[in-house]
Structures are given as C-alpha cells and as structure tokens.
Amino acid sequence: MPRQPNILFIMADDHAAKAISAYDSRIVTTPNLDRIAEAGKRLDHCYVTNSICTPSRASILTGTYNHVNGVTTLVTLLDNRWPNVAKSLQAGGYATAIFGKWHLGEGPRHCPTGFDTWRVLPDQGAYFDPDMIGPEGLRYYRGYATDLITDHCLDWLAARDRDRPFFLMCHHKAPHRPFSPAPRHARLFEDETIPVPESFDDNYKNRARAAAAAKMRVRVDMNYDDLGLVWPEGLADSWNEEIGWPERAKVPNPEDPRDLVLFDRNTGERFTFASKRELDHFKYQRYIKRYLRTVVAIDENVGRLLDWLEEDGIANDTIVIYTSDQGFFLGEHGWFDKRFIYEESLQMPFLIRYPAGFGPGVVDAIATNVDFAPTFLDYAGLAVPSYMQGRSLRPVLEGRVPDDWSQVAYHRYWMHKDAIHNCFAHYGIRDQRHKLIYWYNEALDQPGARRGDEPPEWELFDCEADPLELVNVFHDPAKANVVRDMIATLDAKLAEIGDTPEHDTTAVLAELA
Numbered sequence: 001m002p003r004q005p006n007i008l009f010i011m012a013d014d015h016a017a018k019a020i021s022a023y024d025s026r027i028v029t030t031p032n033l034d035r036i037a038e039a040g041k042r043l044d045h046c047y048v049t050n051s052i053c054t055p056s057r058a059s060i061l062t063g064t065y066n067h068v069n070g071v072t073t074l075v076t077l078l079d080n081r082w083p084n085v086a087k088s089l090q091a092g093g094y095a096t097a098i099f100g101k102w103h104l105g106e107g108p109r110h111c112p113t114g115f116d117t118w119r120v121l122p123d124q125g126a127y128f129d130p131d132m133i134g135p136e137g138l139r140y141y142r143g144y145a146t147d148l149i150t151d152h153c154l155d156w157l158a159a160r161d162r163d164r165p166f167f168l169m170c171h172h173k174a175p176h177r178p179f180s181p182a183p184r185h186a187r188l189f190e191d192e193t194i195p196v197p198e199s200f201d202d203n204y205k206n207r208a209r210a211a212a213a214a215k216m217r218v219r220v221d222m223n224y225d226d227l228g229l230v231w232p233e234g235l236a237d238s239w240n241e242e243i244g245w246p247e248r249a250k251v252p253n254p255e256d257p258r259d260l261v262l263f264d265r266n267t268g269e270r271f272t273f274a275s276k277r278e279l280d281h282f283k284y285q286r287y288i289k290r291y292l293r294t295v296v297a298i299d300e301n302v303g304r305l306l307d308w309l310e311e312d313g314i315a316n317d318t319i320v321i322y323t324s325d326q327g328f329f330l331g332e333h334g335w336f337d338k339r340f341i342y343e344e345s346l347q348m349p350f351l352i353r354y355p356a357g358f359g360p361g362v363v364d365a366i367a368t369n370v371d372f373a374p375t376f377l378d379y380a381g382l383a384v385p386s387y388m389q390g391r392s393l394r395p396v397l398e399g400r401v402p403d404d405w406s407q408v409a410y411h412r413y414w415m416h417k418d419a420i421h422n423c424f425a426h427y428g429i430r431d432q433r434h435k436l437i438y439w440y441n442e443a444l445d446q447p448g449a450r451r452g453d454e455p456p457e458w459e460l461f462d463c464e465a466d467p468l469e470l471v472n473v474f475h476d477p478a479k480a481n482v483v484r485d486m487i488a489t490l491d492a493k494l495a496e497i498g499d500t501p502e503h504d505t506t507a508v509l510a511e512l513a
C-alpha cells in the first residue's frame, strides 16, 4: 500500500480567484500560488455552500452543509464535540495541526479539536502584533499576521514527528478587511492604475431588489479603516457589537466633494478631490491596492512553504492546496465583500498539486467545500464517515469524472438584513450553464439577523450568455423550460441534502404556466 501522503491545506480569507494570476488575473501576479497550479490542477468551478467565513469553515472541517452542522451565520459557532476531518485523520495516524484564523469560536466548547497542536487568532484576529490562542492560553506575537502564521507552520513542520504523515491547516487572515498591508508592501502598485471591472457601474436594474439594497458598495460603504485613512475626531472608539461601525464611519460620498479632505493614516498625505469621479477613482484604487498588497504577502509566504517542502525532500509526497473560505467582490457590481450567490463571491479559488498522484490541468467539474474533507480522507486511505455529505474529488482530479457526479452546487445565505451589509437571505443552485436564486427574504429566527419585510423573488442567470450576471431572465418566456428544469433540480438538491424549502413549487409553476 502506498504511503499516506502529507496534506498541506493553505486557506486565505476572502481571496477572490480574480486576484490570482493562475486564474488569469488582470490585476496581480502571484508566482508562488501559480507554482501549485503549474504542477497540479486548477478548479474553475469550486463553489462555497454559504459565502461567509464561519459557515464555510464549518463545512470544510465537517464535510456537511450548514443546516446540518448548525453553523448558519457568523454567530452560530461550531460545537467542537462534532466529529471533523482532523479527528478522523488524527485517529488514522496523522500528525495534525492548525495555525492562523479559526473563526469558529473560542473556549472549551468551540476551540479547535482534532489537532495535536493549534494556535489560532481570536475571532477575526489582528494584522499586526496579533494575540493567538493555543491550548496553553493566550499569547502575544510581534509581527505581521501572514508572516507569523507561516512561521508557526514552518516551526511545527521542522519539529514534527517524522514517522507519521501530517495534516497541516495554514489559515491566513489576509486579505480580509481592513486589508492592511505589511510595511514592506506599503508602496507597492503606487504608480499604477489598477483596471476597474466592467460591471463597476452596475445600476442593479432588472435584478432582484437585494442587489440595490446591499450596503457593500465601494463608492458608498467603505470606512476609514478599509481605505487606511485617518478617522475623524471621536470616531475611532465608536465600534458597537450590534451595529458595527456607525454610518458616519464611512468615508463620505458627496455629489460635490470639493470640501472633502482625507489623510493617509501612515504618511499623513493629504487628499482633495475636484469631482465625484475623482473621489470614486480614489476609493477604488485605495481599496484594490491595499487588498492586492496583502495578497502579495500571502504569495511570498506560500513560496516559503513550497521551498521548505522541496528542501526537505517531501514535495512529491505532499498534497498542497491553496483556497479561500469564499470569493470576494473586487469592484464587480460596484461592490466589495461577499455573501451573495453571484459568481465572484460564490467561486472559491482551488489549486491542488500532488506530484505522486496526478498531473497538471484545468478541472471543469463542479465541486463545493463540503467535498474537501472526503477528498483528504480518500487520499489518506481512510473511510469517509457516513455523516459527511460531500464526495471525494479524487476521481475528478485524476481525470475520471464519475457518470453520476453532481454538477450542481447549492448555496444558502441565512443572515437576512444583517446589520452591516443589509444582504437578503436566499438560496439557489448553479449548474454548468445556469444559476437559479430564490430570495426568500426571511430571517427565520437566525441569530444576528432581522425579520424580513420584502416579498420573495426569483432570479435566473445564463452563466454562458451573461457571465457578469446583469440580466435576470427568470421571466423571459424563452427560458420557461429552463426555469422548470432548474426548479426541479433545486427541489431534488434540497431533498438530497435535507434542507428545508421556503418556496412553494406548485405555486410558482402555476404562475409560470
């Protein structure tokens, strides 16, 4: 029997595929992430089952959807008595460790379990000089989080028990809000203009109301922290658990900005604006450059890990994965943030190499984050427990897509009208051609969310004809058959995974007839 491979799982927080050059990024070069793609597979249709941090992490660890693991929102934490993939690998002979962002809760009921060694950022964690929690308690570390998390991983790899294969989760905080770069990257891209996405000026017409209602517009909703600007006097202490930053913490968006003066937080540089257009340009460039600088630090640190595997002579026997807990809007539809089933937020970058297992290439099959845990177990030669709902990607990675492979990804976002982003609750599916969305717009007693007051709506997008998702064709008579098929597929998916439908199929089909 072949030796069990090592598994190095590197995950960023909010890293969009469009900010990785292996995914043909127009805005950044990531040579080290590309090393994984060059020797391995690039998945072009890997999707998250709930596009926010905490639920995605619970799905990855347990191989289950959020209505099953209970982690539907940012405040419903994972009960660590749950079985998870680290526990299975640990019991199956693996040395296991996690360093970096956890975001599934703290204390005896929520701290990491299944790991021989762990040291994680509390809650969202800090970019600079972060506290980290381990079994020994809380300690403070000096430095930049992306570098420190990698340092912890390298130290553990060097000191590990070499008689056992390892499972190491390296979880970065970057490039999450507030997009704080390492000092060595503070001036990167300074003299460049980063291209603005085609859909930046989206007017949200012919779409469900959720798009226009979302408070995640680069022009309107970014705050002084996000853009690295000096807070106005008295604002820095106004964070509130319930409401987040108050509206006035957002950088102003006046029609005539000639009276507006902003200052860089580090250099004191003073910015004024002759027109609204200039201010809009300033905000997008500030945002995207800060975001990309944090991506460059990740890329450098992934390079350190890859170099170490090579120098240690174990690169051939080690599965290396690079992914992100979900995607992110980099100005598409005028937005930052995630949460929506729209493509930039739904798509997880997923690069995987295993030189002893498979060659390079692009994978078109649909995968989701509940498939990760079964994949690890399959390669480890361990049984996939029956509670897991995903399916091993191994045959897909090895070029043998099974005939009964589900080419349908399911996504559900539960936090209706959350206090900060005002996104509406919805669920839907994406297959290889279309995307169907049902905006049920109800809080359904989920903690951290509010009861809805919006009537439900449906959306259908043709992902081939309209990849930017600008035209809802649900009511287009030419698409009536597609709508019927997609609703049937949605119903089958809900039944398969055991989630509760909020729509009434009979009623909607009668309306369409």
Ligand code: CA
Binding pocket: 013, 014, 052, 053, 176, 325, 326
């Ligand atoms: Ca995230």
